[in-house]
Amino acid sequence: MNRNWRGILIRHLLLLVAACLLAGLISGSYGACLAIGLGLYLAWTLKQLLNLHDWLRDHKLDEPPPDGRGLWGEVFDSIYHLQRRDQRRRGRMQAVIDRIQESTAALKDAVIMLDADGNLEWWNRAAETLMGLKSPQDGGQPVTNLVRHPKFKEYFEQEHYLEPLEIPSPTNDRVRLQLHITRYGNNEHLMLVRDVTRIHQLEQMRKDFVANVSHELRTPLTVITGYLETLLDNVEEVNPRWVRALTQMSQQGSRMQTLLNDLLLLAKLEATDYPSDNQPVAVDRLLTTIVSDAQALSAGQQHRISLDAQPGVRLKGSESELRSAFSNLVFNAVKYTQAEGRIQVRWWTDSEGAHMSVQDSGPGIDPKHLPRLTERFYRVDSSRASNTGGTGLGLAITKHVLMRHRGRLEISSVPGHGSTFTCHFAPAQLATPRSAAMASSAGQDHSGH
Ligand code: ADP
Numbered sequence: 001m002n003r004n005w006r007g008i009l010i011r012h013l014l015l016l017v018a019a020c021l022l023a024g025l026i027s028g029s030y031g032a033c034l035a036i037g038l039g040l041y042l043a044w045t046l047k048q049l050l051n052l053h054d055w056l057r058d059h060k061l062d063e064p065p066p067d068g069r070g071l072w073g074e075v076f077d078s079i080y081h082l083q084r085r086d087q088r089r090r091g092r093m094q095a096v097i098d099r100i101q102e103s104t105a106a107l108k109d110a111v112i113m114l115d116a117d118g119n120l121e122w123w124n125r126a127a128e129t130l131m132g133l134k135s136p137q138d139g140g141q142p143v144t145n146l147v148r149h150p151k152f153k154e155y156f157e158q159e160h161y162l163e164p165l166e167i168p169s170p171t172n173d174r175v176r177l178q179l180h181i182t183r184y185g186n187n188e189h190l191m192l193v194r195d196v197t198r199i200h201q202l203e204q205m206r207k208d209f210v211a212n213v214s215h216e217l218r219t220p221l222t223v224i225t226g227y228l229e230t231l232l233d234n235v236e237e238v239n240p241r242w243v244r245a246l247t248q249m250s251q252q253g254s255r256m257q258t259l260l261n262d263l264l265l266l267a268k269l270e271a272t273d274y275p276s277d278n279q280p281v282a283v284d285r286l287l288t289t290i291v292s293d294a295q296a297l298s299a300g301q302q303h304r305i306s307l308d309a310q311p312g313v314r315l316k317g318s319e320s321e322l323r324s325a326f327s328n329l330v331f332n333a334v335k336y337t338q339a340e341g342r343i344q345v346r347w348w349t350d351s352e353g354a355h356m357s358v359q360d361s362g363p364g365i366d367p368k369h370l371p372r373l374t375e376r377f378y379r380v381d382s383s384r385a386s387n388t389g390g391t392g393l394g395l396a397i398t399k400h401v402l403m404r405h406r407g408r409l410e411i412s413s414v415p416g417h418g419s420t421f422t423c424h425f426a427p428a429q430l431a432t433p434r435s436a437a438m439a440s441s442a443g444q445d446h447s448g449h
Pocket of ligand 1: 328332333336337360362363364365373374378379380381390391392393394395396419
């Protein structure tokens with residue numbers, strides 16, 4: 001196969017020229033013989049080239065190349081082998097693609113591929129049952145035309161998909177789906193959809209259980225604390241040995257009542273996504289009342305509490321929920337900051353939206369606790385929390401309220417120097433156009449305490 005074709009060709013050519021010269025010697029016409037010889041060689045070469053071209057153009061799969069002689073034969077064979085190798089490779093790749101498609105088709109989770117504009121490119125069988133996609137007519141359609149849940153549109157249009165989204169299935173309301181979008185390649189989207197009905201039901205059972213237990217415990221507890229109060233109101237008639245016990249029982253009873261109230265509030269917050277009493281809330285006024293309550297809570301401890309609130313900015317939402325969220329932060333600052341410590345409450349707007357922050361000069365929080373602080377019953381130091389009478393639910397409530405108001409909580413803290421809790425709200429959550437709010441704030445001084 002790997003013969004030295006250069007040498008062979010030169011030899012053939014020399015032989016041809018020698019034969020032509022010999023014929024020239026015999027016939028006496030060198031030029032004509034040489035021209036005829038070379039012309040015949042050229043014609044043969046062109047014929048081989050034409051054969052190759054015809055074969056390349058018309059040949060069927062596996063049809064061997066035409067017979068060729070010498071170098072041409074080898075060229076035909078090499079092309080043929082290259083083609084066979086290429087076919088084998090393509091076959092192997094097709095087998096891999098088939099296997100991948102078969103395995104994704106067999107998945108219980110839906111896999112959907114969308115182009116950069118969100119049009120459907122490919123999906124597996126589970127996507128047809130879970131999302132109701134129809135093959136082939138839905139191919140090329142925008143996914144937002146087929147999944148019409150308002151939350152999905154909002155989720156899809158955002159650029160970063162950090163958290164998965166839960167929505168009911170477009171085919172069956174009782175099936176709960178969890179969607180996760182990842183971007184890949186040329187800004188295309190890969191959407192994974194899981195049936196999380198069972199997890200959702202369990203989660204719902206947990207919420208219902210906590211809400212029901214809290215509700216059921218409230219009435220007996222009210223009776224017990226009611227009697228305890230009556231007994232303590234008539235303390236002179238009570239055996240002195242029981243007074244201390246009764247006082248402690250009454251204290252713990254009211255602690256349990258606060259706990260149940262917080263649990264019920266959390267259950268209420270979890271039951272829906274958005275507050276039902278949505279109205280513009282004058283946050284500056286709300287903060288003024290919270291700060292004066294905080295001053296009362298501080299009482300003898302003489303915390304220096306200041307408020308710097310931009311007036312005229314209204315936030316769309318529920319006043320009672322926002323009151324709980326903000327007062328938890330302000331009261332925490334009072335509870336955890338040593339006597340005479342400084343607490344600054346601020347409320348302002350900027351290009352990113354509206355912000356409310358509570359900064360204290362308290363003990364601060366070790367960074368390792370920060371990610372877990374908004375978990376239910378999570379406390380940095382349980383002994384200290386019981387002293388402060390906290391339930392461990394305050395920040396969980398704040399976080400939930402903020403989520404319902406398109407907001408988020410940011411916590412920064414330096415141990416030994418104090419903490420800052422900041423609530424950030426999206427511009428869309430403002431009831432007053434920001435420009436108007438800014439103009440009104442420019443005209444007035446910020447109220448302070
Ligand atoms: P609690 O009812 O115990 O205050 P929270 O959910 O409001 O529950 O707060 C959780 C924990 O976070 C608290 O137990 C406390 O350890 C810590 N914490 C909250 N606010 C502050 C603060 N301003 N300074 C220091 N620690 C704080």
